[in-house]
Amino acid sequence: MSSKAVLRRCVTCRELLDRQQLWRVIRLAEGGMALDQGMGRSAYLCPSQRCLEEAKRRKRLQKALRCQVADSIYAALEQRLHPTSSAGAEAR
Numbered sequence: 157m158s159s160k161a162v163l164r165r166c167v168t169c170r171e172l173l174d175r176q177q178l179w180r181v182i183r184l185a186e187g188g189m190a191l192d193q194g195m196g197r198s199a200y201l202c203p204s205q206r207c208l209e210e211a212k213r214r215k216r217l218q219k220a221l222r223c224q225v226a227d228s229i230y231a232a233l234e235q236r237l238h239p240t241s242s243a244g245a246e247a248r
């Protein structure tokens with residue numbers, strides 16, 4: 157193992173996890189928001205429905221990033237949890 161684990165805290169449940177296991181939401185230095193990659197203030201979130209919903213309801217990302225978080229950011233993260241939800245596929 158050559159790479160060291162970098163721990164980050166989920167904005168919702170406050171759990172410390174390896175950065176690679178978390179979603180990263182970035183408030184870009186040049187303006188706007190990005191996911192995963194970019195330069196700027198970052199907030200981290202567990203890739204789970206619970207933490208995503210809670211973050212949205214309690215405006216955790218807004219508080220951590222000190223800016224508005226567009227619905228499209230939440231929608232994009234929800235898409236990652238349910239890539240085929242619009243098709244209504246229940247089978248696995």
Ligand SMILES: [Zn+2]
Pocket residue numbers: 166167168169170171201202207
């Ligand atoms: Zn969490």
